[in-house]
Amino acid sequence: MKHVMRILAAGAIVAALSVGAPGGAAYAAEKVKVGFVYVGPVGDHGWTYEHEQGRLAVEKAFGDEVETTYVENVSEGPDAARVIQQLARKNDIIFTTSFGFMNPTLKVAKRFPKVKFEHATGFKRADNVSTYSARFYEGRYVIGLIAGKVTKTNTIGYIASFPIPEVVRGINAAYFAAKSVNPAVKFKIVWVNTWFDPGKEADAARALIDQGADVLMQHTDSPAAMQISEEKGILAFGQASDMIKFGPNAQLTSIIDNWGPYYVARVKAVMDGTWESQDTWDGFAPGMVEMSAFSKRIPEDVRAMATKARDDIAAGKLHPFTGPINKQDGSPWLAAGETASDGDLVGMNFYIEGVEGSLPK
Amino acid sequence: MELFFLILQAIIIAPIPLIFVAIGELVVERSGVLNLGLEGMMILGAIAGFSVTLDSGSFVVGIAAAALAGALAAGIFGVLTQVLMSNQVATGLALTIFGLGLSALWGQGYSGESTAPLAKIHIFLLSDIPIVGPLLFVHDPLVYLAFALVAGVAWFLTRTRAGLILRAVGENHDAAHAIGYNVVAVRMAALVFGGACAGIGGAYLSTVQTPFWVENMTAGRGWIALAIVVFASWRPGRLLVGAYLFGGVTVAQLHVQGFGIDIDAQYLSMLPYLVTILVLVLISHNKARSHLNAPACLGKPFFASA
Numbered sequence: 001m002k003h004v005m006r007i008l009a010a011g012a013i014v015a016a017l018s019v020g021a022p023g024g025a026a027y028a029a030e031k032v033k034v035g036f037v038y039v040g041p042v043g044d045h046g047w048t049y050e051h052e053q054g055r056l057a058v059e060k061a062f063g064d065e066v067e068t069t070y071v072e073n074v075s076e077g078p079d080a081a082r083v084i085q086q087l088a089r090k091n092d093i094i095f096t097t098s099f100g101f102m103n104p105t106l107k108v109a110k111r112f113p114k115v116k117f118e119h120a121t122g123f124k125r126a127d128n129v130s131t132y133s134a135r136f137y138e139g140r141y142v143i144g145l146i147a148g149k150v151t152k153t154n155t156i157g158y159i160a161s162f163p164i165p166e167v168v169r170g171i172n173a174a175y176f177a178a179k180s181v182n183p184a185v186k187f188k189i190v191w192v193n194t195w196f197d198p199g200k201e202a203d204a205a206r207a208l209i210d211q212g213a214d215v216l217m218q219h220t221d222s223p224a225a226m227q228i229s230e231e232k233g234i235l236a237f238g239q240a241s242d243m244i245k246f247g248p249n250a251q252l253t254s255i256i257d258n259w260g261p262y263y264v265a266r267v268k269a270v271m272d273g274t275w276e277s278q279d280t281w282d283g284f285a286p287g288m289v290e291m292s293a294f295s296k297r298i299p300e301d302v303r304a305m306a307t308k309a310r311d312d313i314a315a316g317k318l319h320p321f322t323g324p325i326n327k328q329d330g331s332p333w334l335a336a337g338e339t340a341s342d343g344d345l346v347g348m349n350f351y352i353e354g355v356e357g358s359l360p361k
Numbered sequence: 362m363e364l365f366f367l368i369l370q371a372i373i374i375a376p377i378p379l380i381f382v383a384i385g386e387l388v389v390e391r392s393g394v395l396n397l398g399l400e401g402m403m404i405l406g407a408i409a410g411f412s413v414t415l416d417s418g419s420f421v422v423g424i425a426a427a428a429l430a431g432a433l434a435a436g437i438f439g440v441l442t443q444v445l446m447s448n449q450v451a452t453g454l455a456l457t458i459f460g461l462g463l464s465a466l467w468g469q470g471y472s473g474e475s476t477a478p479l480a481k482i483h484i485f486l487l488s489d490i491p492i493v494g495p496l497l498f499v500h501d502p503l504v505y506l507a508f509a510l511v512a513g514v515a516w517f518l519t520r521t522r523a524g525l526i527l528r529a530v531g532e533n534h535d536a537a538h539a540i541g542y543n544v545v546a547v548r549m550a551a552l553v554f555g556g557a558c559a560g561i562g563g564a565y566l567s568t569v570q571t572p573f574w575v576e577n578m579t580a581g582r583g584w585i586a587l588a589i590v591v592f593a594s595w596r597p598g599r600l601l602v603g604a605y606l607f608g609g610v611t612v613a614q615l616h617v618q619g620f621g622i623d624i625d626a627q628y629l630s631m632l633p634y635l636v637t638i639l640v641l642v643l644i645s646h647n648k649a650r651s652h653l654n655a656p657a658c659l660g661k662p663f664f665a666s667a
Binding site: 043198203222 | 364367368371375378465468469472473474475566570571572573575576577578579580582611612615616618619620621623625627630
């Protein structure tokens with residue numbers, strides 16, 4: 001038995017060595033190698049699923065010219081740095097697709113100056129680290145408008161993940177929009193402290209529905225809340241990808257993240273040698289954020305209003321955060337007609353006036 | 362009042378998967394084996410239950426498949442640790458990783474599908490009792506099965522000869538062996554039972570609580586079940602208390618947030634775990650007492666020649 005183990009171990013070492021043989025390196029020079037680090041499983045039907053669609057778009061666009069690899073279910077702890085480092089040894093460009101990968105990405109990037117890194121939703125950059133994100137809040141403004149109009153109990157349930165600017169921005173945008181069309185509207189916000197735990201997301205959805213919410217929004221990644229909404233006969237908005245399969249009656253629309261065009265452009269830049277560190281923050285206009293088909297359950301006039309808001313945002317005619325807006329404590333944030341600066345939005349760590357409850361720190 | 366009722370109703374079903382997984386592991390540990398592969402068996406049960414329910418259209422067949430999948434995984438663990446004498450802790454961890462990987466592979470064709478949730482059973486007459494009736498006697502059949510299992514295990518361990526033998530094997534396998542009991546056979550049986558329970562627990566998640574399949578959907582519940590077994594000091598009755606304490610705090614904290622009560626959400630998220638740790642410390646601070654509770658041969662390898 002021991003003997004067999006030793007032979008197997010020897011075999012494994014030989015196999016490992018042969019991967020790094022010169023023949024392999026020559027092969028690599030012809031292809032651009034692209035790595036992806038995902039926080040959840042590719043089959044989550046939400047956030048990671050859409051990044052995976054982006055990876056597939058890269059493969060489709062370049063065919064044999066690229067070789068892509070992904071590692072899924074990478075937790076946002078110390079393990080992330082190890083995974084990113086492993087990928088950095090073999091790839092030319094690496095996309096790290098969750099906020100919590102920010103510091104591990106920068107740490108590894110320092111050690112691999114020739115490798116390009118792209119970090120999603122972060123705010124720290126380096127010569128070989130770009131950041132990119134989508135203006136999801138534009139989509140959240142649109143769903144806020146719809147929610148304010150369709151709610152009968154005037155209570156919107158919001159399942160939030162972590163109190164980071166990205167999520168806070170979404171809450172504020174949706175609330176501001178809902179309030180603008182329905183002054184009586186209230187948001188009940190529940191923080192579940194996870195991006196992905198279907199059981200817990202379902203529990204949160206049940207709790208919110210039990211407390212009178214008849215429209216649910218979520219900033220977590222599984223379709224659990226959508227499914228519970230369908231079961232309980234209320235309305236909901238999907239997150240990150242189209243969740244219509246889980247809520248054929250419940251889903252009003254979904255905010256869809258469309259990463260494909262960006263990933264293709266950045267990989268192309270590496271091929272052409274034109275890649276530079278930059279910060280990209282796109283919304284409806286270039287199609288990085290999209291809305292899935294509006295449900296028939298949204299009244300005609302509301303659908304028209306939502307469509308117009310989306311088109312106006314895309315055309316630059318409407319900014320979701322246009323003053324006057326006060327912060328939750330009543331202190332002024334934006335004067336009448338003033339729009340929020342990107343700097344304010346990136347670091348947003350406060351609720352706007354009218355949102356109830358205190359923001360977890 | 363209405364809301365209070367709804368909260369109680371949510372609390373009753375929230376820890377059902379934990380109860381299934383934990384009661385199985387309790388029997389396994391009482392027989393002297395530590396199987397850390399709960400998460401792996403649970404997730405295998407989740408995908409088996411979901412995929413078979415979807416394909417066969419029968420919930421009963423799906424649950425049976427889940428139990429079978431969990432039992433098979435536990436059987437592999439049993440052969441490795443009881444016959445081939447591999448280390449129980451390492452093998453259990455390997456089983457968890459194996460289960461997560463295999464379930465992901467198995468589930469590839471099933472993501473994006475969903476089944477109808479299980480119908481509830483109204484127990485004749487009892488469900489007509491005001492308040493208590495709808496609270497306790499209108500649930501899906503698996504809720505009743507979970508309670509029946511806990512009661513059955515309690516009865517089995519304390520009131521039957523087979524239960525006595527199982528406990529004897531867990532307390533002192535050498536003595537049990539000397540009297541003529543087949544230690545390995547008893548432990549294999551316990552493991553298979555534990556695996557089947559874990560499988561059903563996983564299936565409850567994937568076919569009742571959130572009827573769809575996504576990878577990793579158990580999200581660490583197997584480990585919590587493990588903690589609940591220790592929390593219960595290996596007694597079925599206390600296991601229910603532990604599961605409901607954990608599940609109750611989990612559901613209650615979501616409602617507290619919904620009410621807008623001003624407590625940081627992170628503290629609330631910590632609460633169920635904090636309570637579990639606190640109780641673990643309380644019950645194990647007295648060394649003599651905690652030794653009295655734990656099966657004496659827990660996790661120790663058994664060599665028939667000794």
